[in-house]
Amino acid sequence: MSQGFDSVLVANRGEIALRVLRSCKALGLATVAVYSEADRAAPHVALADCAVCLGPASVRESYLCMDRIMQAALDSGARAVHPGYGFLSERADFARAVQQAGLVFIGPDPAAIEAMGNKAQAKQRMRAAGVPCVPGCESAQQSDEALLAAAKNIPLPLMIKAAAGGGGRGMRRVDTLQELPAALAAARSEAHSAFGDGELLIEQLLPAARHVEIQVFGDRHGHIVHLGERDCSVQRRNQKLIEETPSPAVDAALRARMAAAAVAAAQAVDYVGAGTVEFLLAPDGRFYFLEMNTRLQVEHPVTELVHDIDLVAWQLLVAQGMPLPLSQEQIDARRSGCAIEVRLCAEDPADGFRPQTGRVLCWRVPEGPGLRVDHGLCEGLDIGPHYDSLQAKLIAYGATREQARRRLGRLLRDTLLLGVANNRDFLLAALEHPAFTAGDFSTAFVVEHFPAAHLRASAGPTPWQTLLAALVLHHSDAVALRRAAGFAAALSNWHSAPGLATPLLLRCAGVERRCLVQALGNDQYVLSLADAPQAAGETVSVLACDDGLLRYRRNGIDAQVRHAREGDRLWLDADGVLRCHEDRTYAAAPSAAAAGDGRLLAPMDGRIVALAVQPGQAVRRGELLLALEAMKMEFPLAAACDGMVQTLHCRVGQQVRQGQLLAEVVATAADERA
Structure with missing residues (x-):
């Protein structure tokens, strides 16, 4: 069903809600936003013409609650609903509910969503249509x-997938059959939590393959076109991090074959709207159907840039019954240049890409030719544990791949997100890795070139970064004191005799260093590390310090550092490297109990989704104690020692804060540590 409409409710949040709202406004459509209580101050709420609160922060009571969204649409007078991506975007029952209410669902028909939304059924349909599929099992049992x-009949290694899912959730790699039972339990639990459906399928894992997808688009006049491919091979936890078009591994002939298969897949379900057919591309040039995403993709901006089109505007036009704006020949003629996108996520690569929470203290992005940033951030925004870790998409376009890559590297260096740990530095390192520069990579890129040990080793600060943090802390405190007391600038750090060095104890990435800051007067300092007395101190002159920017002179060269402070934590962006330093100078010494191996603390904000043990139960080191859900991912937390569970300080369904005590295990004598 298609009909005209003059107002759209966007059933989503964050950067995609903003993206859809802007295209709606450009077409003169009235807009309605929905939000949870946690998103009350989010930018998408302010951008819309009106907004409706759905309920508490939990997605089950807000963005996944169909009844509340439908009521918001009816109460606000919206005539159409755009689902964005994620949440309810691939739920056939939601699309059907929208249509039954007499509204327009901006997406494919429910039948197409049902046909392709379940990975197991979609693979069976594609095999019948002659599209090659990855070997595997889609059992009803x-x-x-x-x-x-x-x-047992599928070659190892294996990949378990949620039949109803996507985005890397409900997926587990299995290298031996002995790992399978635990992996099935974890994948099923995560699939239930993310999609409300625990059905699984098993596929052969093709480690050296690339992940290449084809953008398709259909209308109600019998037209289905493709808009080329996107290479999404750089992934972590089976979730995409870097996407680009065209793919370095696809030539014109291969593009034509993959596009023909993708269009055939869309035609098999009478597809209408934006969709993506995903393939695994083997080194020998053979490709295999993975799934079809019946929605707009996160990475759609790269396709927009190389074709100079607005895919969201196309969605809005097609939903009103209009034909596609361009034919296949016209689309092919518009294709020009290259575009690359990276996903800026609130996560810590050195800690297994674990999601992070925090308050945005500083958010700045540059503008320039060929640059685009889609985001839902603003200073003061709280990034909590309830939603996806993706915070922004940084995209660059160039006449060549190398120009796009260099522009994106510059964009990353100049982007500033302070207050929450994020993957900016990792993305920059990935962009500059020789394998990526050469276009020679697969889905194993991160595992091969950025192993966990390497990421942990590179997380610590250099000596100069530590000294610079000490300088910022000392000087900003001196400036604040001077202003509060009304001192003249000339009296800052004044001494009647040669000043003694001020000691500061800083911790970064788990490493503590003691620094000495000696003020010489006239905003000049000597900086040194107390544990490196043989090294000469660094003499630095502070030129200016205001509004989160400190300018300094070192060895005759002027430089600057951006910073933001929250309590004892200092976020420092220097020389394109972001680090968080904690001032431990006056902190109490950690207690013996807090340092014991038997105390399990929450590694992040989140929700307890499973308890695997009971008080009094004996456990082995590495045995699962409980599972924590954060940012739509599930994380198992294991015992750090052999012993007995003494106390559980949490329950299933409870929201917990980072550092909160969850469980205590009394270590056995053989496992006790000093």
């Missing part, structure tokens, strides 16, 4: 025994 029996 979902018991562990049935899946284990089926897995």
Whole structure:
């Protein structure tokens, strides 16, 4: 069903809600936003013409609550609903509910969503249509025994997938059959939590393959076109981090074959709207159907840039019954240049890409030719544990791949997100890695070139970064004191005799260093590390310090550092490297109990989704104690020692804060540590 409409409710949040709202406004459509209580001050709420609160922060009570969204649409007078991506975007029952209410669903028909939304059924349909698929099992029998029996006939390694899912959720790699039962349990639990459906399928994992997808678009006049491919091979936890078009591995002939298969897949379900057919591309040039995403993709901006089009505007036009704006020949003629996108996420690469929470203290992005940033950030915004870790998409366009890559590197260096740990520095390192520069990579890129040990080792600050943090802390405190007391600038750090060095104890990435800051007067300092007395101190002159920017002179060269402070934590961006330093100078010494191996603390804000043990139960080191859900991912937390569970300080469904005590295990004598 298609009809005209003059107002759109966007059933999503963050950067995609803003993206859709802007295209709606450009077409003269009235807009309605929805939000949870946690998103009350979010930018998408302010941009819309009106907004409706859905309920508490939990997605189950807000963005996944169909009844509340439908009521918001009816109460606000919206005539159409755009689902964005994620949340309810691929729920056929939601699309059907929108249509049954007499509204327009801006997306494919419910039947197409049903046909392609379940990965197992979609693979069966594609095989019938002659599209090659990854070897695997899509069994209706979902018991562990049935899946284990089926897995024995599939070459190792394996990949478990949620049949109803996407975005890397409900996915687990399995290298041996012994790992399968635990992996099935974890994948099923995460799939239930993310999609409300625990159905799983098993596929052969092709480690050296690339992840290449084809953008397709259909209308109600019988037209289905493609808009080229996107290479999404750089991933972590089976979630995309870097996407680009065209793919370095796809030539014109291969593009034509993959595009023909993608269009055939869309035609098989009478597809209408924006969709993406995803393939694994083997080194020998053979490709295999993975899934079809019946929605707009996160990475759609790169396609927009190389074709100079607005895919969201196309969605809005097609939903009103209009034909596609361009034919296949016209689309092909518009294709020009290259575009690359990276996903800026609130996560810590050195800690297994674990999601992070915090308050945005500083957010700045540059503008320039060929640059685009899609985001939902603003200073003062709280990034909590309830939603995805993706915060912004940084995209660069160039006449060549190398020009786009260099522009994106510059964009990353000049982007500033302070107050929450993020992956900016990792993305920059990935962009500059020789394998990426050469276009020679696969889905194993991160594992091969950025192993966990390497990421942990590179997380610590250099000596100069530590000294610079000490300088910022000392000088900004001196400036604040001078202003509060009304001192003249000339009296800052004044001494009647040669000043003694001020000691500061700083911790960064788990490493503590003691620094000495000696003020010489006239905003000149000597900086040194107390544990490196043989090294000469660094003489530095502060030129200016205001509004989160400190300018200094070192060895005759002027430089600057951006910073933001929250309590004892200092976020420092110097020389394109972001680090968080904690001032431990006056902190109390950690207690013996806090340092014991038996105390399990929450590694992040989140929700307890499973308890695997009971008080009094004996456990082995590495045995699962409980599972924590944060930013739509599930994280198992294990015992750090052999012993007995003494106390559980949490319950299933409880929201917990980072550092909160969750469980205590009394270590056995053989496992006790000093």
